[in-house]
Amino acid sequence: MTLPYVEIDGRPADAENLLVPALTGGYGHFTAMQVRDGRVRGLAHHLTRLDRANRELFGPALDVQRVRSLIARALAGSGQTDASVRVYVYGPAEAPTPMVVVKGPAEMPSTAQSLLSVPYERPVAHIKHLGGFAQGYYSRLAQRQGFSEALLTGPGGVIAEGAITNIAFWDGTSVVWPDRPALLGITKAVLDPRLAAYGLKSTHREVTLAGLDAYSAAFVTNARGIAPVGRIDERAFAVDAELMKVVWRAFEEAPWDVIDPG
The missing domain is CATH 3.30.470.10 (Aminotransferase class 4, branched-chain amino acid transferase, N-terminal domain)
Incomplete structure:
Protein backbone atom coordinates (compact mmCIF):
# COMPACT_ATOMS: atom_id res chain seq x y z
CA MET A 1 0.00 0.00 0.00
CA GLY A 104 0.60 0.43 5.49
CA PRO A 105 1.60 -1.14 8.82
CA ALA A 106 4.69 0.09 10.66
CA GLU A 107 6.91 -1.31 13.41
CA MET A 108 9.18 0.33 15.97
CA PRO A 109 12.86 -0.16 15.06
CA SER A 110 14.37 -2.95 17.15
CA THR A 111 17.71 -1.14 17.43
CA ALA A 112 18.59 1.12 20.36
CA GLN A 113 17.35 4.67 19.84
CA SER A 114 19.44 7.81 20.30
CA LEU A 115 17.79 10.98 21.62
CA LEU A 116 18.86 14.61 21.35
CA SER A 117 17.54 16.77 24.18
CA VAL A 118 15.89 20.01 23.05
CA PRO A 119 14.47 22.93 25.08
CA TYR A 120 10.80 22.51 24.21
CA GLU A 121 7.62 21.11 25.78
CA ARG A 122 4.36 20.53 23.94
CA PRO A 123 1.58 23.01 24.77
CA VAL A 124 -1.61 21.41 26.09
CA ALA A 125 0.52 18.29 26.38
CA HIS A 126 -2.25 15.94 27.55
CA ILE A 127 -4.03 16.24 24.18
CA LYS A 128 -2.78 14.64 20.97
CA HIS A 129 -3.55 17.76 19.00
CA LEU A 130 -2.89 18.97 15.49
CA GLY A 131 -0.17 21.47 14.71
CA GLY A 132 3.00 19.70 15.82
CA PHE A 133 5.37 22.02 13.93
CA ALA A 134 7.90 22.24 16.74
CA GLN A 135 7.97 18.47 17.16
CA GLY A 136 8.69 18.08 13.46
CA TYR A 137 11.30 20.84 13.55
CA TYR A 138 13.20 19.36 16.48
CA SER A 139 12.86 15.82 15.11
CA ARG A 140 14.53 16.89 11.88
CA LEU A 141 17.18 18.77 13.84
CA ALA A 142 17.92 15.61 15.82
CA GLN A 143 18.06 13.44 12.71
CA ARG A 144 20.44 15.83 10.96
CA GLN A 145 22.78 15.41 13.93
CA GLY A 146 22.60 11.62 13.73
CA PHE A 147 19.97 11.00 16.42
CA SER A 148 16.79 8.96 16.12
CA GLU A 149 14.46 11.41 17.83
CA ALA A 150 14.24 14.60 19.87
CA LEU A 151 13.75 14.44 23.65
CA LEU A 152 11.56 17.29 24.90
CA THR A 153 12.74 19.03 28.06
CA GLY A 154 11.66 21.92 30.25
CA PRO A 155 13.46 24.46 32.45
CA GLY A 156 16.48 23.04 34.22
CA GLY A 157 16.66 20.10 31.85
CA VAL A 158 13.60 18.35 33.28
CA ILE A 159 12.55 15.56 30.91
CA ALA A 160 8.97 15.39 29.62
CA GLU A 161 8.64 13.02 26.65
CA GLY A 162 10.05 12.18 23.27
CA ALA A 163 8.87 14.12 20.24
CA ILE A 164 6.70 11.14 19.26
CA THR A 165 7.21 8.79 22.21
CA ASN A 166 6.90 8.34 25.93
CA ILE A 167 10.17 7.57 27.68
CA ALA A 168 10.83 5.43 30.76
CA PHE A 169 13.97 4.85 32.81
CA TRP A 170 15.22 1.91 34.87
CA ASP A 171 16.87 2.63 38.24
CA GLY A 172 17.56 -1.01 39.07
CA THR A 173 14.36 -1.54 41.03
CA SER A 174 11.59 0.35 39.21
CA VAL A 175 10.49 1.59 35.82
CA VAL A 176 10.42 5.38 36.20
CA TRP A 177 8.23 7.56 33.98
CA PRO A 178 8.97 11.32 34.03
CA ASP A 179 6.53 13.24 36.22
CA ARG A 180 5.95 16.08 33.80
CA PRO A 181 3.02 17.20 31.60
CA ALA A 182 3.08 14.86 28.61
CA LEU A 183 0.79 12.89 26.37
CA LEU A 184 -0.32 9.58 27.82
CA GLY A 185 0.59 7.36 24.89
CA ILE A 186 -1.62 4.35 24.29
CA THR A 187 1.27 1.90 24.47
CA LYS A 188 2.24 3.36 27.84
CA ALA A 189 -1.40 3.21 28.97
CA VAL A 190 -1.56 -0.48 28.02
CA LEU A 191 1.90 -1.40 29.32
CA ASP A 192 2.22 0.39 32.66
CA PRO A 193 -0.66 -1.32 34.54
CA ARG A 194 0.63 -4.71 33.38
CA LEU A 195 4.21 -4.35 34.63
CA ALA A 196 3.50 -5.43 38.21
CA ALA A 197 2.16 -8.78 37.03
CA TYR A 198 5.51 -9.37 35.33
CA GLY A 199 7.55 -8.49 38.41
CA LEU A 200 8.36 -4.86 37.60
CA LYS A 201 7.46 -1.95 39.84
CA SER A 202 6.73 1.38 38.18
CA THR A 203 6.44 4.96 39.37
CA HIS A 204 6.40 8.56 38.19
CA ARG A 205 8.95 11.10 39.41
CA GLU A 206 10.95 14.04 38.14
CA VAL A 207 13.81 13.05 35.84
CA THR A 208 16.43 15.56 34.70
CA LEU A 209 19.27 15.48 32.21
CA ALA A 210 21.69 16.18 35.05
CA GLY A 211 20.34 13.20 36.99
CA LEU A 212 20.61 10.56 34.27
CA ASP A 213 23.45 8.77 36.05
CA ALA A 214 20.82 7.45 38.49
CA TYR A 215 19.49 5.22 35.71
CA SER A 216 21.12 2.25 34.04
CA ALA A 217 18.70 1.82 31.14
CA ALA A 218 15.84 3.49 29.31
CA PHE A 219 13.24 2.72 26.67
CA VAL A 220 10.68 4.55 24.55
CA THR A 221 7.12 3.63 23.59
CA ASN A 222 4.64 4.74 20.97
CA ALA A 223 1.94 3.30 18.73
CA ARG A 224 4.53 1.33 16.76
CA GLY A 225 5.84 -0.47 19.84
CA ILE A 226 8.76 -0.32 22.27
CA ALA A 227 12.51 0.19 21.76
CA PRO A 228 15.52 0.51 24.06
CA VAL A 229 17.42 3.77 24.32
CA GLY A 230 21.15 3.65 23.64
CA ARG A 231 22.04 7.31 24.07
CA ILE A 232 20.69 10.64 25.31
CA ASP A 233 22.95 13.40 24.03
CA GLU A 234 26.43 12.06 24.89
CA ARG A 235 25.23 9.91 27.80
CA ALA A 236 25.31 6.25 26.71
CA PHE A 237 22.91 3.65 28.08
CA ALA A 238 23.54 -0.07 27.92
CA VAL A 239 20.63 -2.07 26.56
CA ASP A 240 19.34 -4.14 29.48
CA ALA A 241 18.33 -7.29 27.61
CA GLU A 242 16.57 -8.86 30.59
CA LEU A 243 14.57 -5.71 31.31
CA MET A 244 13.55 -5.33 27.68
CA LYS A 245 12.56 -8.99 27.49
CA VAL A 246 10.11 -8.53 30.37
CA VAL A 247 8.80 -5.18 29.11
CA TRP A 248 8.24 -6.54 25.61
CA ARG A 249 6.54 -9.63 26.99
CA ALA A 250 4.21 -7.55 29.18
CA PHE A 251 3.13 -5.57 26.14
CA GLU A 252 3.09 -8.38 23.57
CA GLU A 253 0.79 -10.46 25.78
CA ALA A 254 -1.75 -7.63 26.09
CA PRO A 255 -5.02 -8.53 24.34
CA TRP A 256 -5.98 -7.31 20.89
CA ASP A 257 -9.43 -5.75 20.53
CA VAL A 258 -11.64 -6.32 17.50
CA ILE A 259 -12.40 -3.00 15.79
CA ASP A 260 -15.47 -3.99 13.80
CA PRO A 261 -18.37 -3.94 16.30
CA GLY A 262 -20.31 -6.31 14.04
Whole structure:
Protein backbone atom coordinates (compact mmCIF):
# COMPACT_ATOMS: atom_id res chain seq x y z
CA MET A 1 0.00 0.00 0.00
CA THR A 2 1.61 3.28 -1.13
CA LEU A 3 -0.85 6.17 -1.03
CA PRO A 4 -3.01 6.50 2.09
CA TYR A 5 -6.70 5.68 1.89
CA VAL A 6 -8.83 8.45 3.40
CA GLU A 7 -12.46 8.64 4.44
CA ILE A 8 -14.05 11.81 5.81
CA ASP A 9 -17.16 11.35 7.93
CA GLY A 10 -17.59 7.86 6.51
CA ARG A 11 -17.23 8.78 2.82
CA PRO A 12 -14.20 8.26 0.57
CA ALA A 13 -12.31 11.52 0.30
CA ASP A 14 -12.27 13.51 -2.92
CA ALA A 15 -10.35 16.59 -3.98
CA GLU A 16 -13.05 18.92 -2.66
CA ASN A 17 -13.51 17.57 0.86
CA LEU A 18 -9.78 16.99 1.31
CA LEU A 19 -9.46 20.79 1.28
CA VAL A 20 -11.59 21.13 4.41
CA PRO A 21 -8.96 20.01 6.98
CA ALA A 22 -6.50 22.50 5.50
CA LEU A 23 -8.97 25.33 6.14
CA THR A 24 -9.58 24.61 9.83
CA GLY A 25 -6.44 26.40 11.04
CA GLY A 26 -4.89 23.24 12.47
CA TYR A 27 -7.44 23.03 15.30
CA GLY A 28 -8.32 19.47 16.19
CA HIS A 29 -7.09 16.23 17.70
CA PHE A 30 -6.27 12.68 16.67
CA THR A 31 -5.14 9.23 17.69
CA ALA A 32 -2.80 6.80 15.92
CA MET A 33 -2.89 3.01 16.09
CA GLN A 34 -1.38 -0.11 14.60
CA VAL A 35 -3.95 -2.60 13.35
CA ARG A 36 -3.21 -6.28 12.82
CA ASP A 37 -5.84 -8.68 11.47
CA GLY A 38 -8.51 -6.06 12.10
CA ARG A 39 -7.55 -5.73 15.76
CA VAL A 40 -5.76 -3.13 17.87
CA ARG A 41 -4.33 -3.09 21.37
CA GLY A 42 -5.94 -0.60 23.73
CA LEU A 43 -8.97 0.25 21.59
CA ALA A 44 -10.86 1.57 24.63
CA HIS A 45 -7.93 3.90 25.39
CA HIS A 46 -8.02 5.27 21.84
CA LEU A 47 -11.76 5.91 21.98
CA THR A 48 -11.50 7.51 25.43
CA ARG A 49 -8.66 9.74 24.21
CA LEU A 50 -10.78 10.94 21.29
CA ASP A 51 -13.85 11.56 23.44
CA ARG A 52 -12.00 13.48 26.15
CA ALA A 53 -10.15 15.64 23.64
CA ASN A 54 -13.37 16.34 21.76
CA ARG A 55 -15.12 17.49 24.93
CA GLU A 56 -12.23 19.80 25.79
CA LEU A 57 -11.69 21.24 22.30
CA PHE A 58 -15.23 21.33 20.94
CA GLY A 59 -17.64 20.82 23.86
CA PRO A 60 -19.83 17.84 22.93
CA ALA A 61 -19.06 14.21 23.58
CA LEU A 62 -17.91 12.16 20.61
CA ASP A 63 -19.97 9.22 19.43
CA VAL A 64 -17.14 6.75 19.92
CA GLN A 65 -19.12 3.75 18.72
CA ARG A 66 -19.71 5.55 15.44
CA VAL A 67 -16.00 6.35 15.28
CA ARG A 68 -15.28 2.67 15.82
CA SER A 69 -17.57 1.84 12.91
CA LEU A 70 -15.86 4.49 10.77
CA ILE A 71 -12.47 2.89 11.44
CA ALA A 72 -13.82 -0.52 10.44
CA ARG A 73 -15.41 1.00 7.33
CA ALA A 74 -12.20 2.70 6.26
CA LEU A 75 -10.19 -0.48 6.77
CA ALA A 76 -12.68 -2.37 4.61
CA GLY A 77 -12.54 0.35 1.96
CA SER A 78 -8.75 0.22 1.90
CA GLY A 79 -8.70 -3.56 1.62
CA GLN A 80 -6.25 -3.71 4.53
CA THR A 81 -6.43 -5.80 7.70
CA ASP A 82 -2.87 -4.89 8.77
CA ALA A 83 -2.41 -1.12 8.76
CA SER A 84 -1.41 2.12 10.40
CA VAL A 85 -4.59 4.04 11.16
CA ARG A 86 -5.08 7.62 12.27
CA VAL A 87 -8.39 9.11 13.33
CA TYR A 88 -8.53 12.90 13.13
CA VAL A 89 -11.30 15.15 14.42
CA TYR A 90 -11.17 18.77 13.24
CA GLY A 91 -13.37 21.88 13.39
CA PRO A 92 -15.48 23.93 13.03
CA ALA A 93 -16.59 23.68 16.64
CA GLU A 94 -20.30 23.43 15.81
CA ALA A 95 -19.73 20.36 13.63
CA PRO A 96 -16.41 18.59 14.29
CA THR A 97 -15.69 16.08 11.55
CA PRO A 98 -13.92 12.70 11.84
CA MET A 99 -11.39 11.66 9.22
CA VAL A 100 -9.82 8.18 9.06
CA VAL A 101 -6.50 7.70 7.28
CA VAL A 102 -5.23 4.19 6.50
CA LYS A 103 -1.62 3.49 5.54
CA GLY A 104 0.60 0.43 5.49
CA PRO A 105 1.60 -1.14 8.82
CA ALA A 106 4.69 0.09 10.66
CA GLU A 107 6.91 -1.31 13.41
CA MET A 108 9.18 0.33 15.97
CA PRO A 109 12.86 -0.16 15.06
CA SER A 110 14.37 -2.95 17.15
CA THR A 111 17.71 -1.14 17.43
CA ALA A 112 18.59 1.12 20.36
CA GLN A 113 17.35 4.67 19.84
CA SER A 114 19.44 7.81 20.30
CA LEU A 115 17.79 10.98 21.62
CA LEU A 116 18.86 14.61 21.35
CA SER A 117 17.54 16.77 24.18
CA VAL A 118 15.89 20.01 23.05
CA PRO A 119 14.47 22.93 25.08
CA TYR A 120 10.80 22.51 24.21
CA GLU A 121 7.62 21.11 25.78
CA ARG A 122 4.36 20.53 23.94
CA PRO A 123 1.58 23.01 24.77
CA VAL A 124 -1.61 21.41 26.09
CA ALA A 125 0.52 18.29 26.38
CA HIS A 126 -2.25 15.94 27.55
CA ILE A 127 -4.03 16.24 24.18
CA LYS A 128 -2.78 14.64 20.97
CA HIS A 129 -3.55 17.76 19.00
CA LEU A 130 -2.89 18.97 15.49
CA GLY A 131 -0.17 21.47 14.71
CA GLY A 132 3.00 19.70 15.82
CA PHE A 133 5.37 22.02 13.93
CA ALA A 134 7.90 22.24 16.74
CA GLN A 135 7.97 18.47 17.16
CA GLY A 136 8.69 18.08 13.46
CA TYR A 137 11.30 20.84 13.55
CA TYR A 138 13.20 19.36 16.48
CA SER A 139 12.86 15.82 15.11
CA ARG A 140 14.53 16.89 11.88
CA LEU A 141 17.18 18.77 13.84
CA ALA A 142 17.92 15.61 15.82
CA GLN A 143 18.06 13.44 12.71
CA ARG A 144 20.44 15.83 10.96
CA GLN A 145 22.78 15.41 13.93
CA GLY A 146 22.60 11.62 13.73
CA PHE A 147 19.97 11.00 16.42
CA SER A 148 16.79 8.96 16.12
CA GLU A 149 14.46 11.41 17.83
CA ALA A 150 14.24 14.60 19.87
CA LEU A 151 13.75 14.44 23.65
CA LEU A 152 11.56 17.29 24.90
CA THR A 153 12.74 19.03 28.06
CA GLY A 154 11.66 21.92 30.25
CA PRO A 155 13.46 24.46 32.45
CA GLY A 156 16.48 23.04 34.22
CA GLY A 157 16.66 20.10 31.85
CA VAL A 158 13.60 18.35 33.28
CA ILE A 159 12.55 15.56 30.91
CA ALA A 160 8.97 15.39 29.62
CA GLU A 161 8.64 13.02 26.65
CA GLY A 162 10.05 12.18 23.27
CA ALA A 163 8.87 14.12 20.24
CA ILE A 164 6.70 11.14 19.26
CA THR A 165 7.21 8.79 22.21
CA ASN A 166 6.90 8.34 25.93
CA ILE A 167 10.17 7.57 27.68
CA ALA A 168 10.83 5.43 30.76
CA PHE A 169 13.97 4.85 32.81
CA TRP A 170 15.22 1.91 34.87
CA ASP A 171 16.87 2.63 38.24
CA GLY A 172 17.56 -1.01 39.07
CA THR A 173 14.36 -1.54 41.03
CA SER A 174 11.59 0.35 39.21
CA VAL A 175 10.49 1.59 35.82
CA VAL A 176 10.42 5.38 36.20
CA TRP A 177 8.23 7.56 33.98
CA PRO A 178 8.97 11.32 34.03
CA ASP A 179 6.53 13.24 36.22
CA ARG A 180 5.95 16.08 33.80
CA PRO A 181 3.02 17.20 31.60
CA ALA A 182 3.08 14.86 28.61
CA LEU A 183 0.79 12.89 26.37
CA LEU A 184 -0.32 9.58 27.82
CA GLY A 185 0.59 7.36 24.89
CA ILE A 186 -1.62 4.35 24.29
CA THR A 187 1.27 1.90 24.47
CA LYS A 188 2.24 3.36 27.84
CA ALA A 189 -1.40 3.21 28.97
CA VAL A 190 -1.56 -0.48 28.02
CA LEU A 191 1.90 -1.40 29.32
CA ASP A 192 2.22 0.39 32.66
CA PRO A 193 -0.66 -1.32 34.54
CA ARG A 194 0.63 -4.71 33.38
CA LEU A 195 4.21 -4.35 34.63
CA ALA A 196 3.50 -5.43 38.21
CA ALA A 197 2.16 -8.78 37.03
CA TYR A 198 5.51 -9.37 35.33
CA GLY A 199 7.55 -8.49 38.41
CA LEU A 200 8.36 -4.86 37.60
CA LYS A 201 7.46 -1.95 39.84
CA SER A 202 6.73 1.38 38.18
CA THR A 203 6.44 4.96 39.37
CA HIS A 204 6.40 8.56 38.19
CA ARG A 205 8.95 11.10 39.41
CA GLU A 206 10.95 14.04 38.14
CA VAL A 207 13.81 13.05 35.84
CA THR A 208 16.43 15.56 34.70
CA LEU A 209 19.27 15.48 32.21
CA ALA A 210 21.69 16.18 35.05
CA GLY A 211 20.34 13.20 36.99
CA LEU A 212 20.61 10.56 34.27
CA ASP A 213 23.45 8.77 36.05
CA ALA A 214 20.82 7.45 38.49
CA TYR A 215 19.49 5.22 35.71
CA SER A 216 21.12 2.25 34.04
CA ALA A 217 18.70 1.82 31.14
CA ALA A 218 15.84 3.49 29.31
CA PHE A 219 13.24 2.72 26.67
CA VAL A 220 10.68 4.55 24.55
CA THR A 221 7.12 3.63 23.59
CA ASN A 222 4.64 4.74 20.97
CA ALA A 223 1.94 3.30 18.73
CA ARG A 224 4.53 1.33 16.76
CA GLY A 225 5.84 -0.47 19.84
CA ILE A 226 8.76 -0.32 22.27
CA ALA A 227 12.51 0.19 21.76
CA PRO A 228 15.52 0.51 24.06
CA VAL A 229 17.42 3.77 24.32
CA GLY A 230 21.15 3.65 23.64
CA ARG A 231 22.04 7.31 24.07
CA ILE A 232 20.69 10.64 25.31
CA ASP A 233 22.95 13.40 24.03
CA GLU A 234 26.43 12.06 24.89
CA ARG A 235 25.23 9.91 27.80
CA ALA A 236 25.31 6.25 26.71
CA PHE A 237 22.91 3.65 28.08
CA ALA A 238 23.54 -0.07 27.92
CA VAL A 239 20.63 -2.07 26.56
CA ASP A 240 19.34 -4.14 29.48
CA ALA A 241 18.33 -7.29 27.61
CA GLU A 242 16.57 -8.86 30.59
CA LEU A 243 14.57 -5.71 31.31
CA MET A 244 13.55 -5.33 27.68
CA LYS A 245 12.56 -8.99 27.49
CA VAL A 246 10.11 -8.53 30.37
CA VAL A 247 8.80 -5.18 29.11
CA TRP A 248 8.24 -6.54 25.61
CA ARG A 249 6.54 -9.63 26.99
CA ALA A 250 4.21 -7.55 29.18
CA PHE A 251 3.13 -5.57 26.14
CA GLU A 252 3.09 -8.38 23.57
CA GLU A 253 0.79 -10.46 25.78
CA ALA A 254 -1.75 -7.63 26.09
CA PRO A 255 -5.02 -8.53 24.34
CA TRP A 256 -5.98 -7.31 20.89
CA ASP A 257 -9.43 -5.75 20.53
CA VAL A 258 -11.64 -6.32 17.50
CA ILE A 259 -12.40 -3.00 15.79
CA ASP A 260 -15.47 -3.99 13.80
CA PRO A 261 -18.37 -3.94 16.30
CA GLY A 262 -20.31 -6.31 14.04
